[in-house]
Amino acid sequence: MPLEFPELREAVVEANLALARAHLVTLTWGNASVVDRRVGVFGIKPSGVPFERLRPEDIPVLSLDDGRTVSGQLRPSSDAPTHLVLYRHFSEVGAVVHTHSRFATAWAQAERPIPCLGTTHADHFHGPVPLVRMLSDEEIRDGYETRTGAVIVEYFVSHGLNPLNFPGALVPRHGPFAWGEHGPRAVENAIALEMIAEVAAWTVMLAPEVGPIRPALLDRHFMRKHGWSAYYGQRETLQNGKS
Numbered sequence: 001m002p003l004e005f006p007e008l009r010e011a012v013v014e015a016n017l018a019l020a021r022a023h024l025v026t027l028t029w030g031n032a033s034v035v036d037r038r039v040g041v042f043g044i045k046p047s048g049v050p051f052e053r054l055r056p057e058d059i060p061v062l063s064l065d066d067g068r069t070v071s072g073q074l075r076p077s078s079d080a081p082t083h084l085v086l087y088r089h090f091s092e093v094g095a096v097v098h099t100h101s102r103f104a105t106a107w108a109q110a111e112r113p114i115p116c117l118g119t120t121h122a123d124h125f126h127g128p129v130p131l132v133r134m135l136s137d138e139e140i141r142d143g144y145e146t147r148t149g150a151v152i153v154e155y156f157v158s159h160g161l162n163p164l165n166f167p168g169a170l171v172p173r174h175g176p177f178a179w180g181e182h183g184p185r186a187v188e189n190a191i192a193l194e195m196i197a198e199v200a201a202w203t204v205m206l207a208p209e210v211g212p213i214r215p216a217l218l219d220r221h222f223m224r225k226h227g228w229s230a231y232y233g234q235r236e237t238l239q240n241g242k243s
């Protein structure tokens with residue numbers, strides 16, 4: 001029988017391999033997923049399988065309605081319910097990445113949002129990297145992974161944030177989640193988040209009194225990559241050779 005959802009599964013394998021290549025994951029601590037909203041499913045890394053051994057047929061495919069596995073033999077990552085909540089509430093998001101990358105995890109363990117201290121950060125996040133609230137003891141005991149997604153969504157809704165303008169968040173005492181419109185963009189945002197976290201940690205060590213970047217510089221850098229008149233990189237038409 002031909003493999004179901006071959007393109008989706010290939011995209012999930014590629015996103016997970018890219019995380020490993022970028023040294024964002026240690027052992028099996030991390031996972032990437034990609035959604036296909038036309039069909040209403042998402043594929044995610046299977047639980048406990050080494051990244052370098054992942055094959056398309058290993059990828060569990062889950063329903064976007066209820067998180068049940070609709071295709072695949074292996075158990076999905078235990079974080080799958082968190083990914084499901086993010087997909088169901090962030091309609092612009094096409095891929096989700098979770099890692100325990102070192103510096104982003106350090107900020108999460110310190111229970112500190114990452115302040116925007118320079119233009120590297122401003123190129124990717126339109127302000128501090130959010131730190132969401134700690135789960136209550138009841139939330140940890142009952143539906144932990146689902147509630148981890150719920151507190152991320154709660155933060156974005158209560159602060160009126162667009163998840164594409166803030167493509168990641170820190171879960172306290174745990175680590176980062178990042179996302180994007182598709183697999184490569186979600187991985188890129190996870191890489192950027194780790195770089196931002198490392199440079200911010202060094203900056204705070206060198207200058208503990210340093211304040212956030214000025215709003216004009218933050219807006220200038222964020223908008224030139226993400227605003228309606230974004231001019232960073234090459235225009236689509238030029239890249240496609242049409243003009």
Ligand SMILES: [Zn+2]
Pocket residue numbers: 098099100174175
């Ligand atoms: Zn984790």
